Amino acid sequence: xxxxxxxxxxxxxxxxxxxxxxxxxxxxxxxxxxxxxxxxxxxxxxxxxxxxxxxxxxxxxxxxxxxxxxxxxxxxxxxxxxxxxxxxxxxxxxxxxxxxxxxxxxxxxxxxxxxxxxxxxxxxxxxxxxxxxxxxxxxxxxxxxxxxxxxxxxxxxxxxxxxxxxxxxxxxxxxxxxxxxxxxxxxxxxxxxxxxxxxxxxxxxxxxxxxxxxxxxxxxxxxxxxxxxxxxxxxxxxxxxxxxxxx
Amino acid sequence: xxxxxxxxxxxxxxxxxxxxxxxxxxxxxxxxxxxxxxxxxxxxxxxxxxxxxxxxxxxxxxxxxxxxxxxxxxxxxxxxxxxxxxxxxxxxxxxxxxxxxxxxxxxxxxxxxxxxxxxxxxxxxxxxxxxxxxxxxxxxxxxxxxxxxxxxxxxxxxxxxxxxxxxxxxxxxxxxxxxxxxxxxxxxxxxxxxxxxxxxxxxxxxxxxxxxxxxxxxxxxxxxxxxxxxxxxxxxxxxxxxxxxxxxxxxxxxxxxxxxxxxxxxxxxxxxxxxxxxxxxxxxxxxxxxxxxxxxxxxxxxxxxxxxxxxxxxxxxxxxxxxxxxxxxxxxxxxxxxxxxxxxxxxxxxxxxxxxxxxxxxxxxxxxxxxxxxxxxxxxxxxxxxxxxxxxxxxxxxxxxxxxxx
Numbered sequence: 001x002x003x004x005x006x007x008x009x010x011x012x013x014x015x016x017x018x019x020x021x022x023x024x025x026x027x028x029x030x031x032x033x034x035x036x037x038x039x040x041x042x043x044x045x046x047x048x049x050x051x052x053x054x055x056x057x058x059x060x061x062x063x064x065x066x067x068x069x070x071x072x073x074x075x076x077x078x079x080x081x082x083x084x085x086x087x088x089x090x091x092x093x094x095x096x097x098x099x100x101x102x103x104x105x106x107x108x109x110x111x112x113x114x115x116x117x118x119x120x121x122x123x124x125x126x127x128x129x130x131x132x133x134x135x136x137x138x139x140x141x142x143x144x145x146x147x148x149x150x151x152x153x154x155x156x157x158x159x160x161x162x163x164x165x166x167x168x169x170x171x172x173x174x175x176x177x178x179x180x181x182x183x184x185x186x187x188x189x190x191x192x193x194x195x196x197x198x199x200x201x202x203x204x205x206x207x208x209x210x211x212x213x214x215x216x217x218x219x220x221x222x223x224x225x226x227x228x229x230x231x232x233x234x235x236x237x238x239x240x241x242x243x244x245x246x247x
Numbered sequence: 248x249x250x251x252x253x254x255x256x257x258x259x260x261x262x263x264x265x266x267x268x269x270x271x272x273x274x275x276x277x278x279x280x281x282x283x284x285x286x287x288x289x290x291x292x293x294x295x296x297x298x299x300x301x302x303x304x305x306x307x308x309x310x311x312x313x314x315x316x317x318x319x320x321x322x323x324x325x326x327x328x329x330x331x332x333x334x335x336x337x338x339x340x341x342x343x344x345x346x347x348x349x350x351x352x353x354x355x356x357x358x359x360x361x362x363x364x365x366x367x368x369x370x371x372x373x374x375x376x377x378x379x380x381x382x383x384x385x386x387x388x389x390x391x392x393x394x395x396x397x398x399x400x401x402x403x404x405x406x407x408x409x410x411x412x413x414x415x416x417x418x419x420x421x422x423x424x425x426x427x428x429x430x431x432x433x434x435x436x437x438x439x440x441x442x443x444x445x446x447x448x449x450x451x452x453x454x455x456x457x458x459x460x461x462x463x464x465x466x467x468x469x470x471x472x473x474x475x476x477x478x479x480x481x482x483x484x485x486x487x488x489x490x491x492x493x494x495x496x497x498x499x500x501x502x503x504x505x506x507x508x509x510x511x512x513x514x515x516x517x518x519x520x521x522x523x524x525x526x527x528x529x530x531x532x533x534x535x536x537x538x539x540x541x542x543x544x545x546x547x548x549x550x551x552x553x554x555x556x557x558x559x560x561x562x563x564x565x566x567x568x569x570x571x572x573x574x575x576x577x578x579x580x581x582x583x584x585x586x587x588x589x590x591x592x593x594x595x596x597x598x599x600x601x602x603x604x605x606x607x608x609x610x611x612x613x614x615x616x617x618x619x620x621x622x623x624x625x626x627x628x629x630x631x632x633x634x635x636x637x638x639x640x641x642x643x644x645x646x647x648x649x650x651x652x653x
Contacts, residue, residue, distance in 0.1 A: 041538040042409070042523060044418045045264050045425075051408045051418075064535045088262055088522045093536030114264040115522070122522070140266040147268070162266070164426075 003208040004032035006193050007242060008085070008217035011038055011070050012062025013053045014228040020070060022224050025235035027078045029242025033193075033213060034074065035112065038067040038086040045087075045114045049218045053225065064090060064099075068106045075107025083136070085112040092122055100127045110134035112160055118151060125154070136160045136193075141181045148181075152188060159185060161194040161211070174206045182210035201247045216245060248488065250450060251279050253442045256562065257520070258528045258555035261441040267421070267525075270428035275443040277348045282450060287347060294339045295454060298372055303327045303455075305462040305616070310586040318468065318609035320602065322583075323459060325479065326592060326622025333455060333479045333620045334365035334436060340451030342369040345432035352427070353377040355434040356420040358385055358413030359546030360392025361592075361621060362436030367401035377401045380419045384411040385546070392625065413550055414538065417524055437476025438554035441525030445481075445555050452482020459616065460486055469605060469615040471496040473598040474568070475511070475547045477554035479620035488565065497557060498601040500543030501570035507531070511541040513553045514561045514568035521552075528555040544573035544629060545593035547621075571600035577633055579603060580623060592621030593629060 007026040011019055023034055039054035039062055046054070075082055084103050091099040091113065103111060111133060116124050118137060128135035134157040139148065141163065151159070163178040185192045194207060195215025207214050220241055227237030254260055261271055281287040295301040304327065308320040325333040338355075345353055353375050357363030363379040370377035379396055383405045386393055393403050409415035417440075424433040438448040459467075470487065472480035474497040487493050502510030511531070512518070518529035523538060531539045531551040543549040553561075560566040571579070579599035583589050591599050595618070602617045609615060623630060631639040 040536065041532075042414060042418055044421050044524065047422070048408050055409060058537060087536075089532065089536040091536075092522045092527075093519070093532060093534065115262050115525070117263075117265050117268060120261055138265055142269070143265060144269055147265070 003204060003246060004213040005030070005204070005242060005245060006033040006035050006083070006195065006213045006215040007031035007220055008035040008037060008215065009220060009224070009238070010050065010053050010057055011036055011067035012057035012060060013039070013221070014056070014224065014234060015060050016062065016066060016070070018224070018228060018234040020073065021233065021235040022238045023074045023078065025238025026220070026242055027080050028235075029239040030246050031080070031242050033109070034080055034082040035085050035215065035217070036067070036071055036074070036082055038064055038084065038090055040087040040090055043087060047218060049221050053221050064094060068102055071106040071108060081109035082107060083110045083112055084108040088113055088116040088122065091116070091124070096122050096124060097127055100124070100131050100133055104131055104133045108133060110136050110158055112136045112138060114138040118154060134158060138162055140164075141178045152190065156190055158191050158193060160215070161185070161192055162196040163194055164196045174203060179210050186210065201245050204245050248485070250282050251275060251443055251446050253446070255445070255556040256559035258526070258558045259442055259445060260527050261525065262522045262527065263441045263525045264425070266425055267428070267441070270424065271441055271443065273348070274447070278344060278443055278447045281344050281347055287343070290343055291340055294343065295336070299328050299335050299339065301328065301454065302458040302462070305459060306587070306589070308583070308587050311583060312606070314586055315603055315606050317606040317611065318613040318615040319611065320606055321463070321614065321616045322587070322589060323455065323483065323616060323618045324589070325455060325618060325620050326595065330365045330368050331622050331625060332361045332365065332592060333452060333482065334362045335369065336454050336482065337436065337448050337451040337478060338362065338365040338369040338434060341432065341434045341447070342366070342373050342375060345434065346373055346375065348432065350430060350432040351376070352431045353434050354380065354420050354423050354431055355436060356380045356413065356416035357392075357436065358382070358416065358549070359625070360385070360389045360396065361547060361625065363396050363401070363403070364392050364399070366434050366436070367396040367399035370401065371399040378423070379403045380406050380416040380423070382406045382411040382413060382416050385413065385416070389546070410540065414524065421525070436478065438478045438481045438556065439476045439524070439526055439528065439552060445526065448478050449481045449485050449556065452478050453485045455479070455482040455618065456484060456486030459483070463616070465614050467493050467616060468609065468613040469494045469496065470618070471498060471598045471602040471605060471615065472618040473498045473548060473594050473620060474553060474557060475500070475550050475594060476552070477557040479618055481554060481556055483618040484566065488560070495566045496601060496605060497561065497566050497568045498597045499568060499570045500545060500548035500597060501572035501575070502542040502544070503573060508540045509542050510570070511543050511548050511550060512570050513551070514558070515570070518553065523552060526555050528552055528558045544576060544633070545597065547592070547594040548597060569601050571597040575600040577630065580630060581634070589619065590623035591619050592623045593626045595619045595621055596623070
């Protein structure tokens, strides 16, 4: 089985056009899925790399409407599923139902909203069912057993597993403490994407057999930032990093 | 009112990622259990008496009342609490609770530094290691408080993300807690954030209102407090919420005037419902949900959100919200210094300014209490610059030429 990568990028970063180029590069590099983050001013579950990228994106004029247009364009152009990641307030401020509908219309394959957990979700999970848009629970290895059962009981199409008890962007050690959770989820019908701190091909190789797709986030943002600041094309940087991770 | 409510009408709740749900649940249970335990209450009361210097006085402001010519004004002098403001009540309560829960480390956010100073002092007293997150911009503006926190033994960590102010310090503290909740308590400083913080902070701050119940041997007609996040206001007002004859006022930062970025007024038609930093309330954010910049001369009121219980009480009409501008706050600062010999913190001076207006509409047989949540020593770099700029600049220039180190 070939390794599947979920590659994360931020709408409007480094600028609107370059984020489209980034998406193209990620697809060319061999990513199986894209995860597009709509920037929020206070992204508390993200680390400094992604937070600063979100801030710059907003300063450079990115809006929710522009992000959705970008998603629609990517969805139409690239033959690759795109998940939408953001924070609760972006949906809540624009109206939960209308935002879920708009995400669906733009072609989102699922919604990743880490601060709206099932049961405290402002109706997100019910709307996902009603409008047929998968909502991905985001869990970590520290999750209590009862809560894990409850989430598995929802029979989500995907579960997003954040491997480290922290925030995005620093290196994750893969061992029994996090791989154990993945092996628990493995036999289920629910597919599992797993990430947080994945930066090296070696980590991808270790992780891939334990899940359906490996999520890469901050490492891509870092590579794209570096290229952009040196006047290089975001598209090449994005393609190269995925190729490297799949080696 | 119950000790634990979670939601207040439409506001409140616990909107945090899955990973923070268990530590918040643990805190919810521990705090309710502690408040039901006479031994814990005894420890808190002892700390309040021996360290904070409670009860704080309720001062009859006779000169001010005479000059204004309306209601009789009383001032609750929370600024006389050790470390200079009401913040220590909550810092002490939560630090004692953390110790009881077996936590080995305290983290906190701070804006201007008052909550950081209070937390660092309580941790020094209780021998708990403590890390204070503070925005780089706030560190630059509030150097004296950084100095005091470090003297108490706290580590002050500079936050360089986002706008580098209070809200970014909150985000950073949550990140630390996300990674370290097993042995660390996050000592949040205002009556906001995910539940149980709004309930817990109110309970610890309610010592203010409970003391007034003992101290006020007169009929209370009106109570006035400034509202940033709202911890002084809710602690001052909560014990009186069911006394419907008392009119309650919350005073927000009117800043430089109307328009986004010029003030921190959430309760006029400017604030809209949102879910930010773990709670649902009224926030200053745009139609996409992006948080807007705020301004106030007082750092403690310069925040885009308001505690969920106060937002609900405002919507229900139990608390009437008004505002005072930077300029009005400075005028009130001068007025109470001149008439009563009391220097309000810049935050509390907003309550003072509104109280002057409100008292004028009342009669001399009525009584109004202002909560002076803090004293103004900490603001000397701001108030002196605003009110006596030239002399203050000369002084600073001379000081900067002094030889400090051999």
